[in-house]
Amino acid sequence: MAAMKRNDVHSVAPEVAVDFLKGIMPFNSLDEETLTMVARHCRIDFFPKGTRLLTAGQTDITHLYLIQRGGVKSFITNDEGQVTLKDYRGEGDFIGALGIIRGTKANLNIETVEDTFCFLIPREIFLELIDTQPGFAQYYLKTFSDKVVNTAYNELRRHKWTLRGEEDLYLFTMRAGDLIKTLRKVDASVTIQEAAAEMARHRIGSLLIHQAGDPENIIGIVTDRDLRSKVLARGLDYSLPIEHVMSSPVQRVLSQTICFEVLLKMMSTNIHHLAVERGGRVVGVITSHDIMLQQGHSPYYLFKEIITQSTIQGLYPLAQKIPDMIRNLIKEGGKAGNITRMIAVLNDHILERMLILLQDELGQPPLPYCWLLMGSEGRREQTFRTDQDNALIYADPQSEEEKKLAEEYFSEFARRAIDHLVNCGYPLCPGDIMARNPKWRQPYSVWRRYFERWISAPDPRELLNVMIFFDFRAGFGDATLAENLRNHLVRTTQRQEIYLLHLAKDCLNSRAPLSFFRTFIVERNGEHKNTLDIKRQGITPFVNFARVMALKHGVKETNTLARLKVLADEGHISRNLWQAASEAYELQMQLRLIHQLHQLDNGILPDNYINPANLTDLEKRMLKEAFSVIDRLQSLLKTEFPVI
């Protein structure tokens, strides 16, 4: 009786250990039974600060150590006794996995930097898991595998919200090819009437047109609207060949493109019928209507409301709806790179609509102009509530009178535009980098001189202040002004490397915030209420790196991910570094977005300060990986700019 009871008693055992393991990758993927088995074999050990756990080349590793509380440092000591610090590991991190898997002695020295409690899993048990559990070996051997990255994103979402349902993910999972219906096309030589009859017969709103006699060669598209506005309204002869009224060429997307991308393309081009291509052949048409049918609450509705808005005041509430929309996209699994592009598209449309309406109010401008976007807006990397960074460039006046006219008009224009933007929820730039500041509202030749001075005679301090100008792009207006300026910048830069040196040097000044992990291991008792400024410490190094490399190699893109991609495509950085940097950058943007979304949900003004206490084990781990990429970027800069 007593013996039996005792068995019962024993089975309650390791709840604490099970809970602990459940919070740790990759143990959290184990089934309950395996988890209990592992938990039973756990030992808990305590190592005071300063205890050497492993010695490189000497210690046989008998257990996998999982840090429950405290932290360790890993380092190597060379023959001369010189110590190189490798990294710090904190709660939830592991020690000894590689040695066990490879069957070698420890390859690093490990010493506790704090009083540390560890769960110990016997070597044999760990090896059994490596052999039997899918993903275990991969996790320990490949630190930044796709699987981990994906799990991280999923966890990010799961951790912060309960997902609604799989079907809600369609925008990021469904592909263009999934939504197309039977392909309908007609020969370019058929009459308008025949084409309309074909559309009526199949109850479709659009029809593809192929080259006469060549069904595979799609040359145009006709929609209901074309028939209405180009044929009926103009009283055109129905017997004319359909190619007279078709739109050509047809914009295309690949069938594997996710719906989100398709929608983004439709919104940024304002073209609502796209041909879907598979293996070089057009296989169907996808329309904004098809996408909207899939989901009631689409960004597309907001977009439509914006572009049809007829008063500036009507734009205010629409702009305020953007965060709600973004919230949905993040919940649906949107990645930061996509999300920020969507924010940029919507903000651009607000700006465009507002400036068009403002032009109606003030009358046409005396000279062509272009509204420039700088900084994160210029890079299409805004999150929630980004300060305004804008400027205005206009064509060089040809006379004193024209000059005076332009100054008056654009001064009033910019003043009102900035006020409207504030009302839309875009806060003022604290540094007054806005078009209402006369310094940043200038004709082309003055802008050219600005850049020439920054490039050829850089004052390092000023250069840092105007760094965001190098990310400019056209926001609205005559884009050729911006393009000419960009081309001029690219041309001049090839002669002037000195300002790049300053920018590169600044990049090297920022240290990867690895100490963040060390500090929060050590300073747990709140004397240093320490938070991470994820923008300044984590993201900016990537942005700055991409900028200086893009300027150096004449890359005209302003978006960080796009810059990195072009740099990789052109061979200025390795594919490997490109991938690591893009992932690291995007992951941090994601963390930042989610952090800000949470603040918005709780009625707090969004900022960039992330409290380590709110991060899961995995998030910390991913962040740490992300930060470690900064070192690689910096060493590349040192070879690109050997003099610094």
Next chain:
Amino acid sequence: MLRQLKGLNWFRKPHPIIRQNRKHFDEFSQSRSLADYTFVVFDTELTGLNRRRDQIISIGAVKIVDLRIELDQVFHQYIRPPNLEHTDSTLIHRITPEQLRTMPAMEDVLPGFVEFCGAALLVGHYVTLDMNFLNRAAREVLGGTMSNPSIDTMRLAMGYKEVLFMDRYGHNKMSTSYNLSDLSREFGLPEFKPHDALEDALQTAYLFLFLIKKMKQGKIRTLKDLYQAGRNVDMMY
């Protein structure tokens, strides 16, 4: 009353398990290395603090072998007290009298616990109290007391803090609470749910590991060292 007397008579000769328990400590040496001893860290929950009237309603214990907590060597049992209807204070322990009614009585639980402890040293936070109740129960149902020496983590903590935090004027700068959860917080230990015998035992085990490895800058090697490091002579008995 009559039954109780009868019970005592029955066990005039101690239960075999008690005799075996005594044997473990016939030759007990304090000079072995700490890692050579097995420790059972335990905690009890009581219906109240009256040493004559109140009863143990649960025992939780974990084993430390080789100075590591072993998670497959765990003891946790609720016990039905003899006079259940008077024990409404048990509610703070998150167990109702109703639930207790289905649990085994002390005479069915204690032999298992004594066996679990084997030749181990007992460790508890303010262990005197737990030992008192435990031995009263042992006398009642097994006819004798347990011979395992015990170590009090509260006294160890006092000794540790005294040395560590005394300023040059002999004043103690630290807070003076020796409550288990206050100490755990002060020393930065992982924290468990209070008022659960097993989790309190685990909490005490963490505290114990912390103290024996931190005291005297880790220079405590043998049980005798530990004994001497304790401020009070009666730390162990």
